[in-house]
Amino acid sequence: MHKKGRATKIFVLMIYDVGEERVNKILKIGRKYLNWIQNSVLEGELTPATFESLKHEVRKVIKDDHDSVIFYIWRTEHYTSREIMGLEKGSREIFI
Amino acid sequence: MHKKGRATKIFVLMIYDVGEERVNKILKIGRKYLNWIQNSVLEGELTPATFESLKHEVRKVIKDDHDSVIFYIWRTEHYTSREIMGLEKGSREIFI
Numbered sequence: 001m002h003k004k005g006r007a008t009k010i011f012v013l014m015i016y017d018v019g020e021e022r023v024n025k026i027l028k029i030g031r032k033y034l035n036w037i038q039n040s041v042l043e044g045e046l047t048p049a050t051f052e053s054l055k056h057e058v059r060k061v062i063k064d065d066h067d068s069v070i071f072y073i074w075r076t077e078h079y080t081s082r083e084i085m086g087l088e089k090g091s092r093e094i095f096i
Numbered sequence: 097m098h099k100k101g102r103a104t105k106i107f108v109l110m111i112y113d114v115g116e117e118r119v120n121k122i123l124k125i126g127r128k129y130l131n132w133i134q135n136s137v138l139e140g141e142l143t144p145a146t147f148e149s150l151k152h153e154v155r156k157v158i159k160d161d162h163d164s165v166i167f168y169i170w171r172t173e174h175y176t177s178r179e180i181m182g183l184e185k186g187s188r189e190i191f192i
Contacts, residue, residue: 013168015111017135018182038164039113039136058181067182068134072109072168074177080170085155086114086163 009045011074012054016040018067026069029057105141107170108150112136114163122165125153 014034016026023040030036033054034044046054051073058069074080110130112122119136126132129150130140142150147169154165170176 013109015134015137038111038166041111041166055179055181062182064182069181070134070137071179071181072176073179074170080168083151083167083169085151085165085167086158086160 009047010051011043011080012046012051013041013043013072014054014069015072016058016067016069018062018069022061022063022067025061026058026067029054029061032057105143106147107139107176108142108147109137109139109168110150110165111168112154112163112165114158114165118157118159118163121157122154122163125150125157128153 012034014030016023016030017040018026027036027040030042033046033050034042036042051071055071062069108130110126112119112126113136114122123132123136126138129142129146130138132138147167151167158165
């Protein structure tokens with residue numbers, strides 16, 4: 001019922017809080033896979049395998065005792081909405 | 097089928113990117129309603145009415161031409177998971 005042929009992709013939200021010297025690297029990795037939304041936030045649709053690649057790249061860069069990267073993953077965007085107040089700084093083309 | 101008696105609450109993720117002089121105010125408002133997770137990220141379960149109150153308070157503080165606050169809202173957390181890499185800076189008690 002909730003598959004609708006898009007079940008092979010997952011919707012990923014990535015939020016990072018990393019040391020200044022790693023911000024550019026993490027943002028660059030994130031943008032290879034996702035769309036930049038705001039500040040330290042990216043989102044997009046990925047296959048599970050591509051998501052694993054993203055995590056693998058992030059894992060190589062971050063310092064576990066200092067940085068923090070959160071991924072929210074959901075199987076369908078049908079249950080989700082997004083509201084933005086103020087400036088819309090990034091792209092929202094991914095949200096269809 | 098997807099209501100399960102919790103349909104009265106929604107799961108809210110709030111991410112803010114505001115001028116430095118308004119960070120404390122926004123964080124204070126956010127913490128009245130949600131749990132702090134990381135950097136400029138809070139999350140929690142709210143009733144729709146409480147969510148309206150949160151937005152009302154935020155709207156009074158932010159400068160529309162400078163700040164940005166994003167709310168992701170979903171009706172159920174059953175479709176969602178969260179993965180954290182590195183430090184877990186905030187509370188995750190809300191995620192059950």
